[in-house]
Amino acid sequence: MAFRSHSGSQQTSGVALHNASMRGVRDRPAHIEQRGLSYRRSAVAPYETEPMLASTSAADSGRQLGEGIRADFPILNQKIHGDKQLVYFDNGATSQKPKQVLEALREYNEGYNSNVHRGVHFLSAKATRGYEDARAKVAQLINARSSRDIVFTANATAGINLVAQSWGRKHLAPGDEVIVSVAEHHSNLVPWQLVCQATGATLKHVPLTRDGQELDMQAYAKLLSPKTKIVALVHVSNMLGSLLDTEFVVEQAHKVGAMVLLDCSQSVPGKPTDVQALGADWIVATGHKMCGPTGIGFLWGRQEVLEDMPPFLGGGEMIEHVYLDHSTYAPPPSRFEPGTPAIAEAIGLGAAADYLQDIGMQNVQDFEQDLGGYLYERLSSVDGITIYGPKPERRGSPLCAFNVDGIHPTDLSTFLDFEGIAVRSGHHCTQPLHHALGISSSARASPYIYNTEAEVDSFVEALNSVIDILK
Template identity: 60%
Template sequence: MGSSGLPRSGLELAARAALASRSAGRLRLRAQAVDAPAAAELGTGIRSDFPVLDQRVNGRPLVYFDNAATSQKPLAVLEAMEGYYRTTNSNVHRGVHALSARATAMYEAARDRVAAFVGAGESREVVFTRNASEAMNLVAYSWGMSNLREGDEIIISTAEHHSNIVPWQIVAKKTGARLRAVTLTKDTEELDMQHFRELLSDHTKLVSLFHVSNTLGAVSPVEDIAEMAHKVGARVLLDCCQSVPNRPVDVQDLGADWIVASGHKMCGPTGCGFLWGRYDVLEEMTPFMGGGEMIEDVFISHSTYAPPPARFEAGTPAIAEAIGLGAACDYLSGLGMHRVHAYEQDLGAYLYDRLKSVGKVRIYGPPPSVPRSRASLCAFNVEGLHASDVAALLDQQGVAVRSGHHCTQPLHQYLDVPASARASLYIYNTRHEVDMFIDALGDSIKFFTDLNF
């Protein structure tokens, strides 16, 4: 019997009918046709796809520079989610009726799209989660609790997001494993690869690091890291929340065992992220949560579990959100991720140079000229001013930036600052908006300077 209570043969017939259009093996779905502008025109060419940007805040045109926290959603994503609710709303994997079969097909097609977007060998390597934090915790509890022992070591870094620190602290406390942190280079504030090599040893069982830092904008040499880690028998997990939305990411090239990403940072809805894992590694992992959907058979005394990815997707999933994430992958693929990356590199360098020209401003992380360049974001502080005050004054001028520790408190402790402001750009932002931000920042600094008199 399956989780719906129907004979498994009936479920298999329904699944075959619902999923007949899905391709097998390595899935490379053709992205929907998008009239993609040239890289240099990307921002202005697609702004009409994002209706939320066409508004005024405090009487000024909105300049949305908080994309590292969450991106805006194009009409294609909004329409895909509305279309599901209007025409198809039903639970997945559980019914033989037409709506359930159609919903199942749409949900699994979204998995196909995510798999293709990150170059997965097959769609069953993609596990839908609520967000990247849940994906990270899934690996921590499902793999970490079962495989780490006293004396084992986990390598993270000083610059990790809390979601890549706290779960490993919990696991280390329960298993006796030891957490070790890579520091940063003093000149460019990137991962100190010499220190990484010194920490790496036969005791290392897991390396879990950022691909792109959400505060420093630094890009890690993850391919080299994965190769070195595997030589000592360690698994590799990458936080790709700031890389998957902004550059081509192919998991075959990265060489990691798992990556995590958030849908809401890549034009998708909130409430849906994903874990990609090598299938042989996923097969070795026990379930993260128990309930419906993740079982094969349940008895009073014991249960047997479904193969991945179902094993890790207990209960009714975020169906509409997964469909929205699939539509986001189509949208970005239609633009072309190489074009997206080229545009953001140019725009990010422009932001860095303009911000660097402002007096009394300290930007954290490497300059754009380093070999791996940097992401299109700048965390910064203005001498003598608190980051939250700067962000509040910018908001009064219609400019949305983040302030605080950006879920990287250990990094801010390392930098010896309580907080920073962060301007983070995305595909719909423009050089003109950067100029508006710099003008608003200059006015904010002048306001506080005059106030001090």
């Protein structure tokens, strides 16, 4: 309800003032967002900021990645199947969470669990600031121009579906073409199949090079035409480990007026990501592969592109005004975040972004290159093994997908588990890629920042033993 000041002019209600202040939190450019702050009610102002105690990290303690940060990940310190020390090499599917992320989740759930954006009470305002600060932390991690360029989604899959169903349904028509590749995760393939079926557009696929190690960029260039409206490709393959030539992809796509979406699910966790330098129109990534919780991911898009996209899902929070027969919609990112969001998970993702930034993404990349090279070298010594993808120097990830002659990968993974080694087997949500390679499945070992060369040695020793048993 509005009230009048002593001068008689109409003033904004307390609710509107609070909502305006929360919009201010959401709208701050990424480079001026506050990091590492907690909030307390003050008699002077509704909220003041005070710095939290700095968390222990590899950057501020001088510890090394690998063994030096394992204490941050309590789940790794366990034995399974009786006396087998856990070796977790399934990070390509899901990484583990450090204590800093677990604590952020606990603090929210125990201390200020509340809904965001519209509440004027203490808990709601604190939750809102935590949620929006998490958006700013993600923006900083990938060097976005503004936190408003970050849309929280359930995962990378949800982000791709958002682009396909919003931008795709608006801009695609019969005769238009969408380019993906044979190496895509199903989450960057099935959504485009659905939208092409709905709009009449044609789906085209970039093949592999003749050696089957990476995408064929010459073939990609030949697929492009004025009919191409969007190119959606994986930045780092979750099976081959190959790194996309993004500069070439973006330059060639934009020459014909096509948009570019990059699936960065495997690259954001392991290498410096600068969306302004990448030049794509959208990227997606998921929290559970980058030390964060499940159920949260993000879509980054250029602001003018996001503003051009209509809502994908309708409901509360994403609206400006609602009438009985029509509605108007909030600007991005709110337009794409209907209903109560995954608040705890977003705050946890912000803590994960802090953790990785404290380490330094260049340090992460250097460590992964070294450990990935060591894993590739040790695996190469195993008799009868085939490792898929390029040599280590051309990889964007330390993961290695492989098969051993005469042994099914699920049998390998099952027997390795008995030895305490967690690897993945199957098609890794890349059935077309496996078909292109002439195989139905593979095993995959994917280390991350807390794994060690000693664990690689244990894995290869166990693998050789398992091969002897199964053969």
